[in-house]
Amino acid sequence: MRAAVSLLRNRFGSARMHAKALPWDQLKINASESIISSGLDEFDIPKGRFIQYMRSGNATKRLGMVSENGSKMIELSSRTCASPDMVQFIQQRYCMSSLLDSIQFMDVDNVSPDLILLPPIHSPGKIIGVSCNYYDSCSERRECVPKEPVFFVKFNTAITGAMDNIRAHQIAKRIDYGCELAVVIGKKCRHVSREAAMSCVFGYMIAQDITARDWNVLLGGQTLLGKSLDTFCPLGPVLVHKCHVPDVDNLWITTIVNGEERQSGNTENMIFKIDYLINRLSQFMTLCPGDIILTGTPAGTGAYRHPSSYLKPGDLVESEIQKLGKLRNKVVNPYA
Template identity: 80%
Template sequence: MRAAVSLLRNSFGFARIHAKASPLEKIGWEQMKNNPLEPIISSCHSEYHIPKCRFMQYIRSGDTNKRLGMVSENGSKMIELSSKTCASPDMVSFIQQRYCMKSLISSAQFMEVDDVKQDLRLLPPIDSPGKIIGVGCNYYDGCNERHESIPKTPEFFVKFGTSITGALDNIRAHQIAKRIDYGCELAVVIGKKCRHVSRNAAMSCVFGYMIAQDINARDWNVLQGGQTMLGKSLDTFCPLGPVIVHKSHVPDVNNLWIKTIVNGEQRQCGNTKNMIFKIDYLIHRLSQFMTLCPGDIILTGTPAGSGAYRNPSSFLKPGDLVESEIQKLGKMRNKVVNPYA
């Protein structure tokens, strides 16, 4: 577990271990002995060791109860909220409780701060959303590489909750999918129930942000009659994590860099400022058609560099290691395995 804990301790956040993850020996931990990210903030700044509104779900060693905690920005310190406050151990229920984040931060200075233990087993930051809604072709550079015109309105799709997997969990290369692609995306977590919300009020409905990989069976999207829902909803095709960062810690969500690295090669390098339809518009648009609820997830699109549009194309296969990063939100590492691993 020491290698996994070292991965937690970096200035962007931390990846996690799913309670149902495969044994560590199967995940390629030799590649993870060193800190994968050089800290960008000096360790002398003590505020980066203070747990803030970066939320995780986890299980203690030898326990079976899901718990909720906050971790510091460098991933070394944590506070368990579910045993020290009235906070629910379930992330969706916690969001529904509508805690005041300023009060929570103020109260945290009086709570016991623990080290992030090596035997901690972290769960998905959110594992039971009511909806997972994605938007296709939402980056200018993505449209350019596809040789497509800029869309006038967003085109939405859905993924199902059973596709969720963790920030260090395996992605299964299902035999039914022959052309498996990747796409790192900023995921928005809805904080309150909303319907017919105006664009000006839309950001008040956001709870926070996390990283998502929109793993996608391109052959089902295109070659099998446009079965987008099936191609995007296979089990393990939605890695999420490593934490949910409250919106108060992300002052400019429209200027965050995004990266995907496959087997050490950088495949995607974009920035959220290149989104065609910004988060406020996406929430406004969706709320005209449906009620958005606490814990719902909106995937906001992926920048250029997906495997299908490389020359030659490059799809994922068993043995590949996919690393996903978004500024301020953390990093994920997912190994692609055969469906029976």
């Protein structure tokens, strides 16, 4: 599971090492060399980057915190009062500054090769997405910039992990991708103002909003069915606390399919920012700890390429957002 360790690593600076579509093994080497040469010991200290995982041969779910370079970790669920379940941990409302201060007194381990990475959140109460929330995406679709966000939902049975397979279900013929910044709610909120909205956020992670485009247009538009097939929501690899993402409105996003860069965007190009989305949703419903908001995807999705380019068994989808790590999902037939 060495790839699991690589997926936990962060990319630093503005240099985007994947821009030349290098092979996966070479990417790992370059990332490691970049971190080592920095000479900053703090990158080896586990911070507010949370993972859920299991050990090989042990089905017990655990909660841990990893360093920015993915080499060191602390198991919180066995050494603190933290719940091994991420949603329950969020509900415990730990003081993050106190937790980060206390790590100096905890045993720090190397990230083991037998670590089995799980989705950071398994069973959120809600997964709510927003359609066409990037200016370049509207331009690509030749659509007007929306005056209000249009929301959709995905069911939590669609969730899969950062290294898990995406199933190309026989019922879906036009399977598309879309890398998105996922916002995780940290406390219950209703009728929250835009000014207070960001205080309701726990942290951020990467999501791939896999969509069966054919079901989005059949029978008047079956968006729910097209979005919620099993494995159509890869999440991870880590859930990064908001204190480590000070400028969430300026993160680059990429999707690479079979070594070819398909998406290249930045969260600064969101039409409706995170505070507005939380404010808007909370006027209609109670948002709860662990709820996930998918904030939209930049231009470059398969349906709007010329010619269109949908996913098929054997494809490798690599999704990356600055500071949040990387997903690496292979598309397989439904019986694999």
